[in-house]
């Protein structure tokens with residue numbers, strides 16, 4: 001039996017322009033100890049999928065329209081708040097895309113780090129602090145004892161991201177959802193953080209859902225990959241198969257991109273070609289137009305980044 005089984009998840013946002021189906025019928029499973037990559041272009045619904053599982057979709061404007069997410073006999077989408085509290089933040093933890101907004105600037109690192117322990121495990125403060133210290137050391141922060149007393153602004157971006165990882169792992173979750181945990185970091189720090197997640201995963205026998213734009217990251221970390229496009233899963237394959245024989249145009253484009261010098265331009269360029277083709281063929285709808293818009297912006301951003 002899979003550790004997590006998501007069936008027909010649909011999450012919409014009610015906006016001024018109508019109902020926007022951000023996640024549109026997503027089904028997948030996650031096995032114990034498995035690392036599942038979730039890739040797809042910006043706006044394809046990766047974060048909203050994760051938020052839906054974590055009960056973090058703002059309602060309104062968001063609404064979980066349908067679906068189940070079974071974890072150890074509990075449906076995460078329909079359980080009571082009390083049941084949810086025993087699972088989320090303890091047995092399932094998440095690292096967010098943006099560590100700057102996820103840490104409270106007014107609280108010392110120590111207090112933020114041990115909060116999940118105080119809530120979920122009801123242990124004494126000194127015992128929680130001892131675990132906090134051990135966890136900060138485990139994520140590679142030097143002088144951890146002194147650092148515990150610091151505030152987030154005294155940490156670098158990479159250190160804040162490590163703190164986020166420590167916070168997520170301190171309760172030894174069975175599932176870690178990592179939403180682009182390294183996007184904000186420079187390449188060397190990125191590599192260190194990825195190694196760290198890999199190491200801790202093996203130590204804790206965790207399953208990981210790893211959201212990323214980067215197929216290079218996927219090939220180094222994931223057993224299986226799912227590709228999201230416009231709210232749907234368009235391709236699921238074990239990592240090796242996906243790299244050998246990608247089926248969806250977006251995946252093909254992504255795959256080509258890692259052999260090229262301009263990783264951020266190429267996938268979007270190919271995607272744009274495909275979108276324009278469909279647009280010309282009259283297969284147009286709001287999403288395809290939005291896709292073209294995104295890809296044009298992406299190419300512009302890619303050109304800026306690579307000079």
Ligand SMILES: Nc1ncnc2c1ncn2[C@@H]1O[C@H](COP(=O)(O)OP(=O)(O)OP(=O)(O)O)[C@@H](O)[C@H]1O
Nearest residue numbers: 013015022041042043044045046047048049058061
């Ligand atoms: N609070 C919200 N209100 C309205 N629309 C939203 C809200 N949150 C997300 N959306 C929409 O849902 C869609 C999916 O967003 P999501 O954040 O899941 O994308 P993503 O795949 O994680 O993209 P990225 O790679 O940029 O992080 C987007 O079009 C976004 O505009």
Ligand SMILES: [Mg+2]
Nearest residue numbers: 046047097179
């Ligand atoms: Mg996202």
